[in-house]
Amino acid sequence: MPRVRRRPETGTDAMPSALFDYTLRLADDALVLGHRLSEWTSRAPTLEEEMALANVALDLIGQARALYAHAGEVEGRGRSEDDLAYFREEGEFRNLLIAELPNGDFAFTVLRQVLVSAFMLPFWEALERSRDPTLAAVAAKAAKEVAYHLRHGSEWLVRLGDGTAESRRRTLAALDELWPWAGELFEMDPAERALVEAGVAVDREALRPRWSATIDAVFAEAGLPRPRGGWSQTGGRRGVHTEHLGPMLAVMQSLARAHPGATW
């Protein structure tokens, strides 16, 4: 069988464990959200949307794979992408809480995608300048992909917000539910700040103006109010999750755990 391998692109002198943690956060964000979107398979509202959600999920899972592979190399303990994705426990996952929320109805899924993508676009664009070559490389691809995710989600949000009484009711309900989860997007802790100083990571708080401008523009077009109130739920980066992540992982990890070490 011909040998095929991925060339490692390491080269930063940032502390390996800090870089590992950081990369894991980004990988978990992508995998958890990608998995949630994949749950729409076979039950999306239209055939075109079935394909759209699956393709967005595929982009995210592809990004997760590249990030997990990099994290494994940085950690240096021989853990593979599969080890990290399928054989860590709930408390070890470091994703943002907004990613793990159940899909809800289509309005909820669309709004969640817009809130996240509006942040990830400037985030990936900034991370393209990372001193870590692999993070920069993943970012360069992800930025282009998330531009499409944002466009797709925004167009739907306009249709739903400015659509029928039913679609508007559901969109407003989704907005009420999702807004308190958005603040965590901008959270920074000392470890991440140190990586920003080292030129490896991105200052998330600094992206707030651009996120805000995008959200304002889309909400205006969709006829949605911009909620007041600044409190947001937090904990994902510390492995403190909602009651939703456990069951999600149980399903996602079940096949790998039933046959540990199996290969295709």
Add this chain to the structure above:
Amino acid sequence: MTTPAPRRPEPDDAMRLARARAAAASVADPEIPVLSIEDLGVLREVRLDGDGRVEAVITPTYSGCPAMSMIAVDVALALEKAGFAEPRVVTVLSPAWTTDWMTERGREALRRYGIAPPVGLAGGRRALFGETEVACPHCRSAETERISEFGSTACKALYRCRSCREPFDYFKCI
């Protein structure tokens, strides 16, 4: 322990490399058989390593492109068939693949196959609510509309021609 001396280039290396390049370049995209990975810009480089073994370098189109593992296997098999023992296929992420790397021959092949090739260059930010004008690959009319942002694969969108009423895939600019 001394490092072994680097292998000296042999007279037929250039010919071997050319043969290897041709073999790797001929591999077709599994989803779009009229496109070679060379036309697609997925094949980045073919070279001989220090031991005279062939190494092919490929890059994924989209982050999650599921065809990449198939392409990697196909490249290795093509190289083996061309007589190169133990070929290596390496995947790199950087520089990020862009439709700008697609050759003119590739674009024309897509059109003849019924897929509209990417319009314009990928550089520069897309407008949030912008619309790309795509010509129908069947009748060349500009009277087309997008049915679905995402098509049968991550790289394509689904369009319909208002003139000849045929649906067609559009290879998205990225």
